[in-house]
Amino acid sequence: MRTESTSPRRSRGRGRRSPLASAALLLVGLLATGGVYAAFTTAATAETTQRIDALADEGEKLFLANCASCHGLQAEGTDAAPTLIGVGAAAVDFQVGTGRMPMAATGPQAEAKPVQFTDEQVKALAAYVATLAPGPAIPDEKYLTGEGDVAVGAELFRTNCAMCHNVAGAGGALTEGKFAPDLHNVDPAHIYEAMVTGPQNMPVFNDLNITPEDKANIIAYLTYLDNNSSPGGLDLGGLGPVSEGLFAWIFVLGAVVAVTVWLTAKSN
């Protein structure tokens, strides 16, 4: 079930072996681990592994070209950015897939922006980072269907996520200009990955905290919110009493005052 368990074993060995490796050495290392790994598995898996390795190669090239300036040549981290060893494919797929990486401007937090890579390239980068050290993998499709127990998902969301993201997923403020973003229309894979990797100020929700099934339920709830508009009419951004109060003062009282002005003007 878990693709995680394959990549860890493979990359743990490699990580130890290549602290100073050049790109070529790395490739050899990769092939070697690939070979060792293949010995343990069936021919079919060996084939997939090779495909993953090829993907990882391409990912490495992309990494060197786009990410190494901040994250270091071996993703070991620099003053500008943290290490990516051990963050796993999920982190990369999330960060690059939502456009957060490569980071553009320095600010309180790296923000989502138009994605700069094709799907293929994102997967390649993810595959490459996954080879560095064990880490959470890109989630299985079966958790991302948006189907599940919405009621359970909603409750989990309220207890685990609403304090930052707001009950309606409208987002909220954190300290020093950081914020938890609006969760409407976020790709299910990215929701899942956000939970397992805990980007920036978001905590990690590992599988012991919230089981994969429950993660799927949370995704189901967020999907439900996306697909069902508020039963009461306009939702005013789902921000609660503040937007309601402003609406009451500006539009409701405004309309009423306009009526009073009109009524008294008529009679004069």
Add this chain to the structure above:
Amino acid sequence: MTDTMERPSTTGATQAQEGPGRGMRFTNWAANWVDERTSMSGLVKELGRKIFPDHWSFMLGEVALYSFIVILLSGTFLTFFFQASMAPVEYEGSYAPLKGLEMSSAMASTLDISFDIRGGLLMRQIHHWAALLFVASIGLHMLRIFFTGAFRKPRELNWVVGFVLFVLAMGEGFTGYSLPDDLLSGNGLRIIDGMIKGVPVVGTWISYLLFGGEFPGEAIVGRLYTLHILLLPALVVAAIGVHMVLLIVNKHTQFAGPGRTNDNVVGVPIMPVFAAKAGGFFFIIFGVIALVASTVTINPIWNYGPYDPSPISAGTQPDWYIGFADGALRLVPPGWEFQLGPYTVSMNILIPILVLVLFLLVVALYPFFEAWITGDKREHHIADRPRNAPMRTAIGAAGVTFYAALWAAASSDLIATHFRLAVEGVTHAIQALLIFGPIIAGVVTHRVCIALQKKDREIALHGYESGRIVRLPGGEYIEVHEPLSDFERWKLVSFEEYQPLMVRPDARGRITAGQRLRASISRFFFEDRISPVTQTELEAAHSDHH
């Protein structure tokens, strides 16, 4: 009834010969019957002769009254279906994301009202939007009264009654907001609980008494319900009654104008025109509320879910009228609480409570304060233009700024996310605004009022600048001023002027400290002032021109 009278009668000729139609006869008979038993005709005549002056801002109180009626009507509907109990039930209604969850009957029945009772959601939304409008219109109405000085003798008492209504309305709002027992309102109650517990010695006892044990307990919703639908509405209705009676006794104020004096009221008699208009106006208000309620969500408890002490949502705020209290708590800098032996003294809670209570007291007692400063014991029935009472207007502006700062602080997190700021920065800015804002607003408003008065004085004396430059035979250039009509001038020149009070020895030849204080405040109030144009000045100005 009038309707019946005017409709062409179906029986035709026979009835025409019989004189007044059947409907008319019935009306007469019924009116007579009632009058013989209640002697109401005198009252109706008296009321009907009352005059109501026309200015849009004079209708704000009516808006409050009508939204209250809407609240009563929609609230009655809600009571049929709401269950004020915290007994746990499993929700089996039709809102999927809450299905099967354990929650209080209060929450479950509110969800049923929203999703499973025909028209229930609309009624809930009407009730809630009307409540927001109710308090907002009271607020605006109070501001109108304040800035026009309509609280002066003989209306000080009615100001206090109105103030009590404002506080009751906030109480009604807060208790209502807490009834559904959803996450948002539960967190609101949690804050109230914290505030109560912050009070030294008695706090914990009061909290246990109120909640019937440890928060949240099982009692609070039922108790709030009693307050919300019985005690508070009864008090509101009683206070509205007193408010209206005093309004009729004192009559309405009016703005200065030719023929409008301190001893009369110019306007439309209540019967029949005003009554008809008022009736129509009620339906307009109802219509506006219904329109908003049917198109805009309010208090989506289905998002909040049932109350549970552990979760809390980002952007948890009370309804707008409690916002200033929430803001006061948010603005407290860290580290105000300290240990006193085994006790924690929660200054971070006590100071905001104190500030809020003081603020409300100042609002309630301002009329008496102003009367004391001016030493004015006369009755006033002419509403001031705000500029003609610069210090009062300045104080009002300062108060509004203070309130607005507290209010804004309640949404500091949303201000931060929506304007891409750091929430700490927003809080610090509002802290500064809370302290310096009122001073700046007061000084600026005072100067602006005086400048406007100066301009009025110029215009009253010399007319409007027409922009037409004329060269006189002697070569001199002058700008032609358009003279004012008497009607316009009246508005500009008729206002009260107060002078600083002098300290005078009392009967025993002593000058008390109170006297001195009063004199110095009075000097602060009225030192800078513009006198209204006098008749002699006017005449002098006129002879200058012609």
